[in-house]
Amino acid sequence: MTKTFSGVVSFLTDYGLDDPYVGEVKAKMLSVCREIRVVDITHSVEPQNVLHGAFLLYLSYRFFPEGTVHLAVVDPGVGTERRGVVIATRRYWFVGPDNGLLYPAANEDGIVGCYEIELEGYRRYGGETFHGRDVFGPVAAELACGMRPRMREVDPETLVKLELGKAEVTESRVKTKVLHVDRFGNCITNLGSEDVPPWLRTGRQFRVRVGGRELRARFLRAYAEAEPGELLLTLGGTGFLEVSVNRGSAARELSLRIGSELMIENVEQER
Amino acid sequence: MTKTFSGVVSFLTDYGLDDPYVGEVKAKMLSVCREIRVVDITHSVEPQNVLHGAFLLYLSYRFFPEGTVHLAVVDPGVGTERRGVVIATRRYWFVGPDNGLLYPAANEDGIVGCYEIELEGYRRYGGETFHGRDVFGPVAAELACGMRPRMREVDPETLVKLELGKAEVTESRVKTKVLHVDRFGNCITNLGSEDVPPWLRTGRQFRVRVGGRELRARFLRAYAEAEPGELLLTLGGTGFLEVSVNRGSAARELSLRIGSELMIENVEQER
C-alpha cells in the first residue's frame, strides 16, 4: 500500500448513461471524498458481457496516470457468492467483481497484491444492495484518497482468471476474432500488434474470409491510405488489428459484430 | 441560507447528450464559479416528461453529499408564465422550473424555504432565453459557491405539487405502474419497499397481469436468485419494486414501458 495516490478514478460499466446509476455511484464517491476526479472510460459495455468489458478496460487502463484507481463493474453474478476484490498492480489499483473483468488489465500491469472486500462493512440502501453504488464506488473513492477500505488480503492465485483469447497466427493464415466494434464501424480484433506476422505487413492484397464470404484487403498504415470505400487491415490507435473501411463501416458491410470470426490468408490476390 | 456549501451540483435534464446544450450549461456554470463539481444524474429523461424526470431525481438526490445543489430541467412550459424556483430543503438546494419536477424529492427531504428566481436579472443570449443555460445553471452555480442568486422568498405552499402516485396495495392484490425502464429492461414501479405487503415477500409464485396477459413470478432477493430467463419481482437498488427477467429484458418480453400498469395477485400458482 505504498503507491502514489493520484486522486483519479477511471470508471467503466455496462450501466449505460440513460439511467441514474452512473450518477449515483459518483455521488457516493464524492460523499466519501470530495477531492477525487472521475474519468468515464465507457458505460456502454454490452450488458453483462464480462469479456467485452475486460477488453475495453485492457485497451484503456494504460493511458491513466500512475496511482489511478480503475473502477469497473460488469456483474451478471451480483447477488451470488462472487467476491468483490481490490487488485494492486505495479502502477494502479483495480476495483470490481471477481469475475475476470479486471484480470487481463491487472495481469498485464503486474499484480502485486490482492484483497477481498468485506461486503458486510458497506451499508446497502433500499431493497437489494447495488454493489456499484454501495460497495465498489466507496471502496474506489477510499483508495483514491489514501484511505484503507474494509478488505482482507487474499492469495492472487484465487482470482478468477479470464483470457482475452489470442489470435492464431501461422505462416499461411491468421485466425482472429472481433472483440469490439466502434462507432465508425471499425472492428477491433484480438490480434495484438506484436503478433502481426511479417507477411501481413507487406501491403499486398490478402484474402479475407468472414461468414462464408471471400473478400480482399490490404494491410495499411492508416485508414486514409485506402481508397474511399476500400476494405483495409490496420493497426489502429488501439494497438490491435482493425478491419476497417475508409470513410465507411466495416461492421455494416461485412455484418461483423462482437465475437465474429475472421480469417486472413497469406494468398496474394489479383486486384 | 445557513446550509453547508458542498460545491457539488447534480444535473438532470431531458436535453440528451448528442446536442451541445448540456455542455453550454456547464460552461456558463464554470463562468460563474470555477470551483464547482458537476455530476450528471441523467440527461435522458423522456423529452418533456416531467413525471419521469421527477421520479429519477427522487431516486437519486439522496446519494449526494449534504449541501449539493440539484439542478433539474424538464420544461415543456418554457416561454410561458411558469416560474423558476429555488427550494431549500433540510440537506440540499433544488433549482429548476416550478412545474412539479423538483417537488417529490424536495418534499421528501423536507422543504425549509422557497424562492422565486428574478428571471429579468439573468441575461439571455441569442434569440430566445435558454433557461437552463441562461438562468438555472448560473443560479445553481451561485448557490454551490455560496453566492446569493437574484431571487425573492415566496410561500412554499405556492409551489406546483406533483405526486409520483402510490401503488394500490390490498390483501389480495397490488396494482402498480411502471415509472422507469432501465438499460437492462428492468421495469421500476411506484411500489416503494416500505409498502410491499408481507404476503408478497413470501417467495411463492404469484399471478401477474399485464396488458391482457397472465404470467407467474416470484418475489426474490436478487436477480441472480431466479433461473436464467425467469420473470421475477425484486426490490432493486432503487428501493422500489422492479419487474425483471434474470439475464433478460422484462421490458421487451412483457412489452412494458413508462406508464404501463401491472397487477400482482395474491393467488398462489402452480409452477
Place this chain on the structure above:
Amino acid sequence: MTKTFSGVVSFLTDYGLDDPYVGEVKAKMLSVCREIRVVDITHSVEPQNVLHGAFLLYLSYRFFPEGTVHLAVVDPGVGTERRGVVIATRRYWFVGPDNGLLYPAANEDGIVGCYEIELEGYRRYGGETFHGRDVFGPVAAELACGMRPRMREVDPETLVKLELGKAEVTESRVKTKVLHVDRFGNCITNLGSEDVPPWLRTGRQFRVRVGGRELRARFLRAYAEAEPGELLLTLGGTGFLEVSVNRGSAARELSLRIGSELMIENVEQER
C-alpha cells in the same frame, strides 16, 4: 501567449460515448496536468462531418470562460498530410486538425496567432497514432496549464477556411439550410438572428417549402406560444432560426435532416 489560463478544456468530437476513445484522451490530458477541468460539448458530431462539428463548436464556444482551450477533433484526413494546429484568438485557444473544423468559431472570436503542432514531438502508442489521444489532447492540456506545446508559429492565412454558409435573404424569401437537428426534433438553420428580415418577424403565417411540400408556419418568440403540434419558426437559444413543432418533432414531421434545404416565402397564407 499572454492569455489568462483558465484550466478549462472544452471537448468536441465525433468519437461517440460508447467507445473508450473519449476517456483515453481525458486520461492522457490528466497525465499531462492534473489541474485541468474538461467539459464535454458533444461527442455525437456526425462521423467525419467537419461542417457539422464546426457548427456545433461555433454555437457553443462562446459560453466558456475566457482562457478556455477548445479541443475539437473531427478528422477524416487523419494519417494524411493535414496539419495539426493551435489557433490563439482574442479570448480562447483552439486545438485540432487543420481542416476547417476550428475556423468559424476562431474566426468569429478574432484570430491573433496560429501555430503548427510538431507532430513528431508527440509519442504515439500502439500501431497508428491516435491524434486525439496522442497529440491534440496533450497539447490542449499543456495550453490549459500554461505550458508551451511543441509547435511553431505559422501565418494564419495558411489555415484551411470553412464557411458555415449564410442563408440567402431577400424581400420575398429566405432560403436556408438545416445545420443541426436536436433531440427534440428542432431543426437549427444557418439563418442567424441578425439576418432575420423584418418581414419575417411579424408573426404572420408564412409559406414554407421543403422537399416538395408546402406548409404554413408562424415566426414566434417561444415554442410554447404555438399550439401543441403547430409548426413554428423561432430563434431558439442558439441564436439561429429553428424550425420546430411545439411538443412535437419538426425533423420527423417534415423529414428534415442535416443539409436539408428550406424556403420561407413572404406570402401571407390563410390559416
